[in-house]
Amino acid sequence: MKTSSNRIFRVFGICCRGPWFLAASLALLAGCATPFPDPDPAKQFADGLTAEELFARAMAAHGGDLREYDGDLNQSTDGEWGRMVQRVQPLVADGGYRGQGEERYRPADGLYAVHYTGPEGTKTVVRQRDDIRVYYNGERSDDEDRIRATAMTTDAGKLFHYGPTFVKHRAISMTRLEDRREDGVDYRRVLATIQPGFGKADEDQVVMWIHPETDRLYRVHITLTGFEPTRNAHVDTTFLDYEDVGPYTLPSRFEERVLGPIRLFVHEWWVTGRDQDRGWTDDDVRGPEFTGAAARPAGE
Secondary structure: OHHHHHHHHHHOOOOOOOOHHHHHHHHHHHOOOOOOOOOOOOOOOOOOOOHHHHHHHHHHHOOOOHHHOOOOEEEEEEEEEOHHHHHHOHHHHOOOOOOEEEEEEEOOOOEEEEEEEEOOEEEEEEEEOOEEEEEEOOEEOOOHHHHHHHHHHHHHHHHHHHOHHHHHOOEEEEEEEEEEEEOOEEEEEEEEEEOOOOOOOOOEEEEEEEOOOOOOEEEEEEEOOOOHHHOOOEEEEEEEEEEEEOOEEEEEEEEEEEEEOOOEEEEEEEEEEEEEOOOOOHHHHOOOOOOHHHOOOOOO
16 A cells, blocks of 8 residues: 555655655545546436536526626635645645735736735736746746646636636537536536646646536536646535626635545635726736736725
8 A cells, every 4th residue: 555655646746755644645545536537428318408508508607708808807815725735736836825815807818917915925927828927026937837837726716716718718529427416416517628728738627517506617627737746636626605796607715625646625715805897907917016906905
């Protein structure tokens, strides 16, 4: 067992030393890691709905395609990181910097900026198409590992916070998976292959859990192939609450877990304030600080 567990931890990019490794090993032994789901092409569904039809219903339930919105969306967030994930994936969690967040998003052209404040200082990320800028305590980073990890987590954040629109514009295929029952609800599931994937990945996969009554996303389960230490990992994020934001319905409370190759709690966070249509400019959000119309905290 020692050889097997050490191999799994090496695959996940974890050094198998130190007192915390015992705790991680116990977590691994406490429950088998969840494999990433594979579709069964022969599976038939009583409701007769295809993956594409289920996805269209989910898009409608969230208010439609955000890229058709010509304004800006702004939110403040706060949250708590699991201790273990900060040890095993410090660049991915970046918990010393990713504490409270101020987020500015212009869906029509994809300009997405986040300014974080944590116990070790500030981190600002500006992401648009293939371009990314990352600042720590006001200094632009040229560390390729930090940039790759940040590109991946920033793209994942767009999916978590803004829902099906992220998948719509990257999906090259969709397949329906068998339903999965949880807490008395039979969630419909759609597997999408997206290109590009998260961050600098060529391709990733997303499993969307869709509520059978509301058609909203309940959970997304994703691969993370764009950063070497997470290439064999997959995680899920569950949406614990929603609220209306103009014509859209967006999640407001989240819980993230690693499911493979080990299982552990990652992050719980929530939206603390929202507003929209400030009319900030590119220069207001391009870092390292938000200025002009982007400066004040969301919701104030």
